[in-house]
Amino acid sequence: SQTIHQWPATLVQPVGSPLSLECTVEGTSNPNLYWYRQAAGRGLQLLFYSVGIGQISSEVPQNLSASRPQDRQFILSSKKLLLSDSGFYLCAWSVGGRRNEKLFFGSGTQLSVL
């Protein structure tokens, strides 16, 4: 069966420090991968998605970047965190090439930038 791992669960970082959140998927090949951010009262905002290794699309201009060095690994990064980067970050995957498949979410990372 497929599983998705996301870590760390919580993170407190000072402003200006770097960030690296990692997400891995097991039990499937060539998944679509996503990073969402959830801010209070604003729902889920799609940050990045990837349909394959090295293929990253950004949905909103911001202080963050994403990479997909391996088929089932998706990394969210920042060189210098801002206060506004605080939020709940969710990684998700879906079956590649399928049009109406559901998203499977990780358990999320609560990031607090102080």
Place this chain on the structure above:
Amino acid sequence: AQSVTQLGSHVSVSEGALVLLRCNYSSSVPPYLFWYVQYPNQGLQLLLKYTSAATLVKGINGFEAEFKKSETSFHLTKPSAHMSDAAEYFCAVRNSGGYQKVTFGTGTKLQVIP
């Protein structure tokens, strides 16, 4: 571009009462629509999805939703609320592009009063 609007960021119901969470969509093509549920400090999990096979969709935990094209609505209902239904619920729409970009509503927090 597709979008969804959830009416009411907070809904309170008594245990045993009807649950009605509202979602209206905007789409220029027949949409794929989803309802997800999020329990505190967790990722999201799929409740149900509409993919044009049937207008009344049954999901997990006794929830169902009806697709009404004339009203551009996809409201979520449950006949009798249970304490365990307290969570945040998100309506989502999948776009019709070549990749699976899913746009979420801002969410509705459901409180169940004993």
